[in-house]
Amino acid sequence: MDTKLTLKLNQEVIEKAKAYASTRKMSLSRIVEAYLQSLTSNEIEEEFEISAFVKSIATGNKIPLDIDEKEYADALLEKYK
Secondary structure: OOOOOOOOOOHHHHHHHHHHHHHOOOOHHHHHHHHHHHHHOOOOOOOOOOOHHHHHHHHOOOOOOOOOHHHHHHHHHHHOO
8 A cells, every 4th residue: 555755855856866767767756665665674675776876865975976886885785784
């Protein structure tokens, strides 16, 4: 069952996130849901990989444009285990 959720976010983050979702032909709601699922589950989401950009939205951290997303994801997993 789907339930509505209202979030208060920085306008710039919202615009960037919508553009990101659009380029991947996904809804922003689906991306947020998958991200929250990845935070609350020990199982790996295999439907699609969450990029470093999307992960950075939650933390507010800026990430370098030339970052290796796999390396960044591995570092985050190690940090928050």
